[in-house]
Amino acid sequence: MGLKSFVEVQSDSQFPIENLPYGVFRPTPDSEPRIGVAIGDYVLDISVIASAGLFDGPLLKNSDCFNQSNLNKFLELGRPAWKEARATLQKLLSDTEPILRDDAFLRQKALQPMDNAEMLLPVAVGDYTDFYSNINHATNCGLMFRGSENPIKPNWFCLPIAYHGRASSIVVSGTDIIRPRGQDRPKGNSPPYFGPSRKMDFELEMAAVVGPGNELGKPIDVNEAADHLFGLVLMNDWSARDIQGWECVPLGPFLGKSFGTTISPWIVTLDALEPFVCDGPKQNPPPLPYLAEKASRNYDIELEVFIKPAGQEHSYAVTKSNFKHLYWTISQQLAHHTVNGCNLRPGDLLGSGTMSGPEPGTYGSLLELTWNGTKPLSLGEVTRVFIEDGDEVIFTGCCKGNGYTVGFGKCSGKILPSPY
């Protein structure tokens, strides 16, 4: 497109003018939360842009959606408003547009160095749902826990399996996670053990952020689902495998997951991801009509996980995967979620499920990478089967465009020892 911003953007920046992801930040420790978009090494405070009257399109001119402490009100407005905001911001930031470029006072007020910004949760999450839509992950779990005959249950191929997650414990990247305590019954019929989890794991996921949503009782058609999806974040669905294993029959994961779920602070919009659309997977059996899309779209997003072992300076790549390994698309997930009449609200999160690739080096969890602790991973001088106290886990995600990169920043968290 030849878009270029007057704000300096390094050639390897994840935040060029083609991206403009949304987040919520404090420019200084004492300030109120503001809504911003990332550009190069800066955050553009769009509450300042809004107060200056520069959102002059018909949908946003009189809206207070950017003078909020989270993005929910903006998300509720829907895709026409999202497109208007993007057009306004790309114009304001372009090197040919003088309004902001040549106004030193406004620029000073609106552009905050990203290094100084404290990032907060971008949305108030009403409900968080975690899907299980990656066939490699489902296969690996099936092989480990169910055996090689029919590792995947037949229902998996007929609907996007999911469970309700815990909304209260969703935290933003950089928040420490305390190792959870819980029960496990390691062997046979011995009484259960109780203590800090011995099998702390990550799950490499992305989450879709819901836009306007729907009223109770009014499903969203799969071919209209995209208009209800604002963007994507990276998500670490931290998992205590021992707790999860003992508690999860028959009602699914509970305390093995609910101690914390980390998301990246920047929501990359589907509009920014449009150049990275790729074909969805072949689905066999063909989906039932309510899940059948006119066009099945996935996104080509390179994902990587690093572990920085306790006390070390370096982090080590432990897996490389891609968001295109999604079997049920995010539109199918959303249509399925509402087909029973369940209402979604702005800011709800739909986790993708662990995004494993087809080969061992591309798996999305330590459970799979170490095959339930039987194959240790080397990280420089040390080895790991699960996460140890003081280890930091870092996810990255990016899309390589023609001469630019659209990135998600990072989603990181350090595991602290249980104080008990």
Place this chain on the structure above:
Amino acid sequence: MGLKSFVEVQSDSQFPIENLPYGVFRPTPDSEPRIGVAIGDYVLDISVIASAGLFDGPLLKNSDCFNQSNLNKFLELGRPAWKEARATLQKLLSDTEPILRDDAFLRQKALQPMDNAEMLLPVAVGDYTDFYSNINHATNCGLMFRGSENPIKPNWFCLPIAYHGRASSIVVSGTDIIRPRGQDRPKGNSPPYFGPSRKMDFELEMAAVVGPGNELGKPIDVNEAADHLFGLVLMNDWSARDIQGWECVPLGPFLGKSFGTTISPWIVTLDALEPFVCDGPKQNPPPLPYLAEKASRNYDIELEVFIKPAGQEHSYAVTKSNFKHLYWTISQQLAHHTVNGCNLRPGDLLGSGTMSGPEPGTYGSLLELTWNGTKPLSLGEVTRVFIEDGDEVIFTGCCKGNGYTVGFGKCSGKILPSPY
């Protein structure tokens, strides 16, 4: 106690001065939501009481917690404030206290006929968790779906099994519920069916309403759990058994439940329920230390379910049970929920699980009462195996005191046909 209110309370009223349950209501269709307590056939608008400066205790004197559209802010204040509010209200409403009794203007403003009040959801529910803590229900489900050998899995006896529910679709009593659509695979390897649920059911539950809650990473001790529990409501965890059965392995119930969950509008406080405390069950094996209570307390609350079949004038009792059939107490549920560090927030709901008694006529769902549709129930002229379109399901709950009744009002909902 010999407490008596100047407000006339019929001898069979569920809302004597000993009860004073909290709710949120509109006195007239256009008015803003107000917080109230039920007394006889009236709702006392406590925003009026607060504005008149009559909450004069040290904790509530300067609080705006009653000038809100839900109870969350009051819940956050904790038990000392709850006790202060109860003492103030019991005094103000007593027949020996002139302040309200003799002030016709204030009385007129504060006491609204319950018949005119539109009841709303009493809390904003951040997260809703549904436990599975009734041994009769767990046994019946096990017998139907797992067989008579070990109908209950060993983990059930070691921890209060639960799953995250859907918060967005919690509705107040009286809200119609649209029959959900979904998938089922009725037989063997045939392709799944899609359409309106053919096995609509209720689940007779109560839910505990969480008070102050806890920070992420800071568990609540089981012996302090009671201070985090404000009160109880009746809850109908509507369940589409066909959808649930096909989707729930391995991650638990999802769309079979998330189309709607109905709660009663009045939260009866644990303080009002104190006279109805009874011993908790013998637990074998003995609970792990983090679940071991100094005193194990249940509540003797008579529960009843009625169905008013479509087009009929009468409703028929289909089951009688009691909340004392809870295996894991509400304090144990709360302590377990937080032991991994999961944070609870004011207004969160903890569903008890289906409250079945030990005998067939006391089961808490049609699944159990009709033994998965094999034994039809007679309701006057008609029979039912599951809920049909136009049927209304009504729950009641009450505690019989010495000369008075503490009741929950009702929790009802009618199933409307799927419009698709």
